[in-house]
Amino acid sequence: MSFVQIQAVSKTFSKRRLFGKDSHVEALKNVSFSIQEGQTYALVGESGSGKSTLAKIVVGVDDASAGQVIIGNNAISSHMPLHYRRNIQMVFQSPYASLNPRWRVGDLVAEPLKAFKLINGKQQRRDRVAELLEQVGLQADDAIKYPHQFSGGQRQRISIARALSSSPKFIVCDEPTSALDVSVQAQVLNLLKQLQNDLNLTYLFITHDLAVVKTMAHQIGVLRQGELVEEQPAQALFANPQHSYTQNLLQAAPVLKVK
Amino acid sequence: MSLLEVDKLCVEFSTRRGLLKALNQVSFELEKGEFLGMVGESGAGKSMTGNAILGLIDAPGEIASGDIRLDGKSIVDSPETIRGSRISMIFQDPLSSLNPLTTIGDQLIETIELHTNRRGAAAKQRAIELLQKIDIDADRLEAYPHQFSGGMRQRVVIALAMASEPDIIIADEPTTALDVSVQAQVLDLLRSLCQAEGTAVILITHDMGVIGNWTDRVGVMYAGSLIEIGTTEQIIQAPRHPYTQGLIASTPTMAADVSTNLYQIPGNMPPLTAIPEGCAFHPRCPKAEQQCQLSTPSLVDQVACHLWRDA
Numbered sequence: 159m160s161f162v163q164i165q166a167v168s169k170t171f172s173k174r175r176l177f178g179k180d181s182h183v184e185a186l187k188n189v190s191f192s193i194q195e196g197q198t199y200a201l202v203g204e205s206g207s208g209k210s211t212l213a214k215i216v217v218g219v220d221d222a223s224a225g226q227v228i229i230g231n232n233a234i235s236s237h238m239p240l241h242y243r244r245n246i247q248m249v250f251q252s253p254y255a256s257l258n259p260r261w262r263v264g265d266l267v268a269e270p271l272k273a274f275k276l277i278n279g280k281q282q283r284r285d286r287v288a289e290l291l292e293q294v295g296l297q298a299d300d301a302i303k304y305p306h307q308f309s310g311g312q313r314q315r316i317s318i319a320r321a322l323s324s325s326p327k328f329i330v331c332d333e334p335t336s337a338l339d340v341s342v343q344a345q346v347l348n349l350l351k352q353l354q355n356d357l358n359l360t361y362l363f364i365t366h367d368l369a370v371v372k373t374m375a376h377q378i379g380v381l382r383q384g385e386l387v388e389e390q391p392a393q394a395l396f397a398n399p400q401h402s403y404t405q406n407l408l409q410a411a412p413v414l415k416v417k
Numbered sequence: 418m419s420l421l422e423v424d425k426l427c428v429e430f431s432t433r434r435g436l437l438k439a440l441n442q443v444s445f446e447l448e449k450g451e452f453l454g455m456v457g458e459s460g461a462g463k464s465m466t467g468n469a470i471l472g473l474i475d476a477p478g479e480i481a482s483g484d485i486r487l488d489g490k491s492i493v494d495s496p497e498t499i500r501g502s503r504i505s506m507i508f509q510d511p512l513s514s515l516n517p518l519t520t521i522g523d524q525l526i527e528t529i530e531l532h533t534n535r536r537g538a539a540a541k542q543r544a545i546e547l548l549q550k551i552d553i554d555a556d557r558l559e560a561y562p563h564q565f566s567g568g569m570r571q572r573v574v575i576a577l578a579m580a581s582e583p584d585i586i587i588a589d590e591p592t593t594a595l596d597v598s599v600q601a602q603v604l605d606l607l608r609s610l611c612q613a614e615g616t617a618v619i620l621i622t623h624d625m626g627v628i629g630n631w632t633d634r635v636g637v638m639y640a641g642s643l644i645e646i647g648t649t650e651q652i653i654q655a656p657r658h659p660y661t662q663g664l665i666a667s668t669p670t671m672a673a674d675v676s677t678n679l680y681q682i683p684g685n686m687p688p689l690t691a692i693p694e695g696c697a698f699h700p701r702c703p704k705a706e707q708q709c710q711l712s713t714p715s716l717v718d719q720v721a722c723h724l725w726r727d728a
Binding site: 204310311341343344367368370372374375396406407409411414415 | 673
């Protein structure tokens with residue numbers, strides 16, 4: 159059985175108006191797909207397609223208007239029990255905005271440990287933080303530094319270490335490399351792949367960059383104006399895109415052609 | 418004689434922590450109607466090069482040495498004579514480069530009257546022509562920037578840049594804020610307009626895909642130096658500098674899939690305050706030899722690398 163199941167999820171945002179009719183925006187329309195354990199599902203779409211709305215629902219920050227999300231055997235919602243949450247983590251787009259500049263790296267990485275009460279005592283905390291930092295290619299003594307002392311790629315490693323700290327099974331990566339330079343992007347993508355192999359992680363990878371998708375995804379879904387217009391295994395989608403929107407997207411993507 | 422010649426340009430910032438070399442001996446030429454890409458990581462000096470050409474370096478920065486010549490005449494001391502008229506600029510974010518309180522028609526007409534000898538009705542006629550060139554209806558002259566989508570706004574910015582009939586447009590990451598399909602439209606438009614008018618373009622970007630698909634020639638920058646320049650074909654299919662090779666190898670392409678890892682260049686680009694002695698790339702270079710640590714290679718035969726000097 160699939161590890162993550164998104165079942166007929168819809169989301170409508172309503173705006174009450176004082177005069178005239180209320181307006182409704184259908185951000186997601188009956189979206190269903192599933193992700194196998196240990197695999198990466200890439201969700202591709204342009205701005206306004208509903209990618210981030212779906213991410214919020216999948217991690218239980220926002221609730222679906224209809225349908226449900228099941229991860230493991232747990233139904234996800236914004237009021238689910240705390241221990242469901244430790245299995246689900248997120249890596250955000252901008253490592254500049256998602257790390258509190260006033261916190262030391264050690265505190266940032268240990269926050270989920272504290273929130274889920276996963277450690278006892280200072281020594282245990284220090285050891286776990288050191289282990290996590292080394293796992294993502296940083297050093298144990300980086301824990302006492304502040305985020306501004308790191309480059310963009312290193313900051314994204316800190317975000318990944320923080321996401322890993324509660325030993326999650328499922329991580330939502332929302333454009334994790336679009337703020338990074340190419341050479342650094344390669345480092346972060348390789349790290350994510352290696353962690354997936356070592357820890358059997360399941361990823362929902364949200365991006366608009368098709369070349370990145372090609373190197374990361376097992377399965378791909380194309381989202382357009384809230385609808386999943388196409389879904390295929392990665393190889394098949396690139397070799398033989400079915401929907402005209404996917405074809406256009408592939409054509410427009412500025413992919414480097416090296417002979 | 419080339420349209421634009423950048424000759425051994427050095428830009429320095431004196432800071433409390435010492436002298437910072439933002440650009441180090443950058444030299445290249447731009448021909449009429451050419452589409453030149455400038456690629457590199459953040460902080461490599463791509464935008465600094467564009468700003469230096471337009472005379473937009475503010476204190477404590479200054480052009481320490483070198484020269485920039487347009488049609489053979491130095492423009493370093495009087496950039497205001499060419500800025501916006503003979504060389505215009507397109508910035509990354511179209512919303513912040515348009516005035517939100519003025520219609521796009523007024524913004525176009527203002528630019529046309531300032532930089533050409535068309536006035537009144539003639540200027541308005543030219544504004545309508547420009548809108549038609551970017552595929553926007555003439556009746557949108559009365560519209561405000563917020564009434565346009567991101568891609569349309571960037572097309573309006575292109576029209577504004579073309580309004581002064583410049584010789585060169587410097588486009589600094591013009592499509593980074595846009596979706597891929599809109600990016601393709603905007604770059605296609607910029608390319609076809611410039612071909613039609615004979616305008617040269619310097620396209621600054623960090624996206625190798627954009628470089629590969631839209632430029633004629635490419636300059637690669639690293640830590641303030643231009644390390645390689647050549648035709649797009651040469652740079653992508655047969656890069657010579659080890660950094661260019663690494664940059665291309667680490668770019669995800671359609672040949673890759675989940676089972677393969679991307680090539681990664683070890684380490685990070687050094688901050689400009691701590692550029693290593695010798696070749697700035699040598700600590701990360703897989704092919705570095707002893708002389709790479711000792712002397713800084715200069716751009717000879719379009720590549721700045723000791724390994725190619727001997728060959």
